Amino acid sequence: MKRIYSIEDACIGCHLCEVACITEHSKSKDPIKAFLHEAERPIARCTVEEIDGGVVSFSTNCRHCDEPDCLRACISGAIQKLDDGRVFMDTEKCVGCWSCVMACPYGAVQRNLEKKKGNKCDLCPDRKSPACVDACPNRALVYKEGNQK
Amino acid sequence: MKYVIIGNSVAATGAIRSIRNQDDKGSITVLSRENRIAYGRPLISYLLGGTITEKKMAYLPEDFYAKNSVDLRLSAEVVAVDSKKKQVKLSSNETIAFDKLLIATGGDPFVPPIEGLQGKKKIFTFTTWDDAAKLKELAYDIKRVVVIGGGLIGLKAAEGLYQIDKKVTIIELADRILSAAFDRTAGRIVAKKMKANGIDVITEDTVVKIEGEGAEITGVTLKSGDFIPCDTVIVAIGVRPAASFLSGSGIEVNRGVVVDDRMETSVKGIFAAGDVAEAADFFTKSKNPMPIWPDAYIQGDVAGAAMAGSEKGYAGGLAMNSIELFKVPTISMGITNPQDEKKFEILTYLDQEKYQYRKVVLQGKIVVGAVLVGAVDRAGIFAGLIREKVDVTPFKGQLLATDFGFAQLTKEIRSTLFAPQGKVA
Numbered sequence: 001m002k003r004i005y006s007i008e009d010a011c012i013g014c015h016l017c018e019v020a021c022i023t024e025h026s027k028s029k030d031p032i033k034a035f036l037h038e039a040e041r042p043i044a045r046c047t048v049e050e051i052d053g054g055v056v057s058f059s060t061n062c063r064h065c066d067e068p069d070c071l072r073a074c075i076s077g078a079i080q081k082l083d084d085g086r087v088f089m090d091t092e093k094c095v096g097c098w099s100c101v102m103a104c105p106y107g108a109v110q111r112n113l114e115k116k117k118g119n120k121c122d123l124c125p126d127r128k129s130p131a132c133v134d135a136c137p138n139r140a141l142v143y144k145e146g147n148q149k
Numbered sequence: 150m151k152y153v154i155i156g157n158s159v160a161a162t163g164a165i166r167s168i169r170n171q172d173d174k175g176s177i178t179v180l181s182r183e184n185r186i187a188y189g190r191p192l193i194s195y196l197l198g199g200t201i202t203e204k205k206m207a208y209l210p211e212d213f214y215a216k217n218s219v220d221l222r223l224s225a226e227v228v229a230v231d232s233k234k235k236q237v238k239l240s241s242n243e244t245i246a247f248d249k250l251l252i253a254t255g256g257d258p259f260v261p262p263i264e265g266l267q268g269k270k271k272i273f274t275f276t277t278w279d280d281a282a283k284l285k286e287l288a289y290d291i292k293r294v295v296v297i298g299g300g301l302i303g304l305k306a307a308e309g310l311y312q313i314d315k316k317v318t319i320i321e322l323a324d325r326i327l328s329a330a331f332d333r334t335a336g337r338i339v340a341k342k343m344k345a346n347g348i349d350v351i352t353e354d355t356v357v358k359i360e361g362e363g364a365e366i367t368g369v370t371l372k373s374g375d376f377i378p379c380d381t382v383i384v385a386i387g388v389r390p391a392a393s394f395l396s397g398s399g400i401e402v403n404r405g406v407v408v409d410d411r412m413e414t415s416v417k418g419i420f421a422a423g424d425v426a427e428a429a430d431f432f433t434k435s436k437n438p439m440p441i442w443p444d445a446y447i448q449g450d451v452a453g454a455a456m457a458g459s460e461k462g463y464a465g466g467l468a469m470n471s472i473e474l475f476k477v478p479t480i481s482m483g484i485t486n487p488q489d490e491k492k493f494e495i496l497t498y499l500d501q502e503k504y505q506y507r508k509v510v511l512q513g514k515i516v517v518g519a520v521l522v523g524a525v526d527r528a529g530i531f532a533g534l535i536r537e538k539v540d541v542t543p544f545k546g547q548l549l550a551t552d553f554g555f556a557q558l559t560k561e562i563r564s565t566l567f568a569p570q571g572k573v574a
């Protein structure tokens with residue numbers, strides 16, 4: 001399956017992947033509206049990590065594992081592995097127990113505290129390639145066929 | 150190939166998927182003693198508390214059994230296993246033949262003999278959907294509840310009852326609640342929050358007699374002599390592997406069904422997984438029952454692979470719990486409360502006012518346990534460090550940081566995880 005790979009040396013720590021992710025998962029899909037006017041601003045599903053003022057920076061994201069630890073830990077059955085390989089979280093079913101947060105070794109499930117639901121990458125099903133990848137100005141995020149490990 | 154699975158919860162699910170990964174022809178029969186579809190067992194406290202409806206109890210997509218060609222039989226309780234004839238017997242006397250058998254019956258609540266317990270109506274255990282449903286049904290007639298046992302099940306039951314406005318008292322024999330899953334500090338933080346919500350917690354005491362005439366309960370008498378008035382009692386002392394039906398089968402049962410690292414029992418072709426099994430521990434490799442949800446899935450997965458004829462190693466059971474109690478999220482994993490403290494190094498951060506606590510337990514250069522209370526985000530990174538036995542020396546000083554993440558780890562780890570060699574041009 002196609003996965004997102006993150007190349008640390010190319011990351012400039014601009015956080016545009018997070019902005020693009022929030023925008024894509026907003027109601028309007030418009031960054032200004034999403035950030036300023038919508039009642040519920042989505043939480044970015046990718047996380048840019050930085051230390052030493054940006055000397056190290058890179059974007060972490062869901063690996064859509066072949067054998068997802070999040071799925072194995074999920075007590076409600078909200079997390080499913082779809083036929084196309086995507087690891088999908090059904091937020092309707094999620095009860096916010098954070099078992100996926102406990103289990104994911106990639107730290108790739110966020111907590112949406114307002115809704116009390118887990119939040120994770122869906123690989124942007126409405127797009128040809130994920131919004132974070134398209135937004136990255138230095139091709140630090142690559143979307144291509146590949147294995148998890 | 151005829152696969153028979155006794156039990157219909159998470160271990161069975163792991164096994165079904167794993168079998169079907171390799172064998173789409175063999176027949177799979179699932180026998181469940183409950184008259185319920187597969188459900189998220191830990192959800193029963195959410196159901197009791199009214200935070201979810203019955204509709205949301207379903208653990209699997211509706212088409213799961215059809216898609217995987219599974220013959221699911223509910224209310225089918227297995228009473229005996231004949232290892233030689235390779236068949237199981239149901240309570241209806243029907244026999245079902247198997248080539249490969251998986252025992253995934255989970256646990257049964259343990260109810261000790263307590264004076265006055267017999268014949269009382271409102272005494273419950275709290276491990277099944279039916280338990281929660283019965284409690285809900287009688288909720289109008291419940292005012293004060295005594296919960297015996299301050300472990301995870303007892304506390305989740307207490308929380309559910311609290312959410313439907315019942316007055317709850319917890320009686321715990323040990324000197325603190327959550328003594329099995331948590332360390333003292335984390336237990337204290339949760340206890341403090343519970344008391345703030347009006348839950349009475351009594352420690353170092355136990356119920357010696359349930360009082361009341363006929364079927365009615367008027368209260369309980371404690372060992373200390375105290376009397377606690379109540380109309381309902383929940384027994385939540387613990388669960389035991391549900392393996393009693395295996396007597397006479399020749400399958401080795403210690404505390405649980407003893408299995409090797411393929412989840413095979415002492416009888417070839419018969420496997421066990423989940424809370425009923427006694428498999429190797431991640432750290433010591435000694436065999437213990439480990440009633441842990443994700444571990445049950447993994448064991449089911451390993452068993453299913455072996456049943457279908459391939460090998461999948463079992464790394465050993467790693468305890469982990471993510472439980473929110475009274476709005477305090479907690480995650481604990483691995484060795485959280487080492488007995489012999491000299492062998493371990495313990496790092497902690499505590500802000501009791503804000504219900505924040507972090508603890509990391511190190512043995513030499515590797516992390517062997519972690520407890521997070523409050524900010525539990527990205528706890529799984531610790532699970533990864535534990536499982537992969539990563540040398541944390543280079544970033545040991547950062548382990549307690551609330552923004553702890555991959556940036557503090559080595560570049561090598563980051564590239565291995567997020568951009569494996571050869572994957573990216």
